[in-house]
Amino acid sequence: MNQFLEDVLKGLSAKDKYLQSKYFYDAKGDKLFQKIMTSQEYYPTKCEYEIFTEKTAEIVSVLTELNTEFDIVELGAGDATKSFYLLKELVERKINFTYFPVDISGNIINQLYSQLPQRLPELRMQGLNGEYFAMLEKAKILSNKIKVVLFLGGNIGNVPHEKAGEFCKAIRKHLLPGDLALIGFDLKKNPKTILDAYNDKAGYTRDFNLNLLLRINDELKGDFVIENFYHFPTYDPSTGACKSFLVSSTEQQVNVADESFHFAEGEAIFMEIAQKYTIEQTDELANKSGFTPMHHILDSKGWFLDTVWKCCEGF
Numbered sequence: 001m002n003q004f005l006e007d008v009l010k011g012l013s014a015k016d017k018y019l020q021s022k023y024f025y026d027a028k029g030d031k032l033f034q035k036i037m038t039s040q041e042y043y044p045t046k047c048e049y050e051i052f053t054e055k056t057a058e059i060v061s062v063l064t065e066l067n068t069e070f071d072i073v074e075l076g077a078g079d080a081t082k083s084f085y086l087l088k089e090l091v092e093r094k095i096n097f098t099y100f101p102v103d104i105s106g107n108i109i110n111q112l113y114s115q116l117p118q119r120l121p122e123l124r125m126q127g128l129n130g131e132y133f134a135m136l137e138k139a140k141i142l143s144n145k146i147k148v149v150l151f152l153g154g155n156i157g158n159v160p161h162e163k164a165g166e167f168c169k170a171i172r173k174h175l176l177p178g179d180l181a182l183i184g185f186d187l188k189k190n191p192k193t194i195l196d197a198y199n200d201k202a203g204y205t206r207d208f209n210l211n212l213l214l215r216i217n218d219e220l221k222g223d224f225v226i227e228n229f230y231h232f233p234t235y236d237p238s239t240g241a242c243k244s245f246l247v248s249s250t251e252q253q254v255n256v257a258d259e260s261f262h263f264a265e266g267e268a269i270f271m272e273i274a275q276k277y278t279i280e281q282t283d284e285l286a287n288k289s290g291f292t293p294m295h296h297i298l299d300s301k302g303w304f305l306d307t308v309w310k311c312c313e314g315f
């Protein structure tokens with residue numbers, strides 16, 4: 001059985017139904033995410049874009065302080081909207097590095113291959129299509145330099161807070177002392193600002209979530225009736241958990257491959273978490289996962305943090 005089918009059947013059979021958000025990203029999902037990034041309400045991209053365009057020199061100086069050659073591995077690179085500016089600065093400064101964008105979406109890796117060489121002809125790039133950790137292992141074989149791992153945007157937030165330590169330890173295990181991670185964290189702020197970002201008026205986030213049901217219909221012989229589900233985001237300011245659900249508007253049965261699933265009216269499928277942090281929580285996360293926090297870079301509103309962590313010895 002293919003992994004996508006296995007994961008979907010498992011999620012829909014659970015007492016509290018869920019789907020894994022890594023499956024959002026087919027060609028349509030990639031386009032919808034790009035639309036979300038341009039929506040007025042989706043501030044994380046704007047904040048991190050400001051950091052990567054206005055504080056590029058600060059990021060470069062943290063990397064060049066290493067005084068050794070490095071390669072860049074970007075986990076969940078997407079269309080490299082923000083990392084592009086760092087890559088451009090490094091290329092212009094004639095720094096000798098290779099860029100390894102990692103993404104589960106083959107479509108986005110192809111897009112990077114068709115667009116980045118046009119925008120940045122001197123960039124050395126090798127795309128890695130697959131899951132984070134398997135591709136990090138591949139990058140280790142392909143590069144013998146210090147790794148600078150970029151993990152930007154909302155990606156770390158898609159890991160629930162209680163599992164983030166385990167996840168960061170897993171990243172650390174694939175790295176060596178001296179390697180760096182530059183991780184983007186969306187910070188806690190006015191709850192309404194956060195909730196609005198996941199409920200844009202144009203409906204891109206709604207369509208992005210519903211697109212996974214369409215993908216299941218197309219690829220796994222599903223028969224979801226899209227009109228029978230509505231998008232329902234929530235934000236809990238005490239825990240920082242921002243969650244997206246698709247809720248069944250009626251009692252219904254849905255078939256996927258040869259299995260049937262019953263939905264009560266009002267029953268939800270948990271789709272994705274976008275965890276929000278305080279700066280102190282990100283430092284704690286680094287310290288308990290084998291990293292030392294080295295440098296904080298914030299946007300002008302103080303809404304988003306890009307933090308640089310160094311892999312400690314003896315982990």
Ligand SMILES: C[S@@+](CC[C@H](N)C(=O)[O-])C[C@H]1O[C@@H](n2cnc3c(N)ncnc32)[C@H](O)[C@@H]1O
Pocket residue numbers: 021022025033075076077078079080081082102103104105108130131132151152153154155
């Ligand atoms: C929310 S987008 C963010 C893209 C980019 N980091 C940014 O900040 O603009 C997440 C990206 O991570 C990729 N992704 C999600 N889960 C993944 C996984 N388990 N392994 C590899 N890539 C993954 C998706 O395909 C998508 O391109």
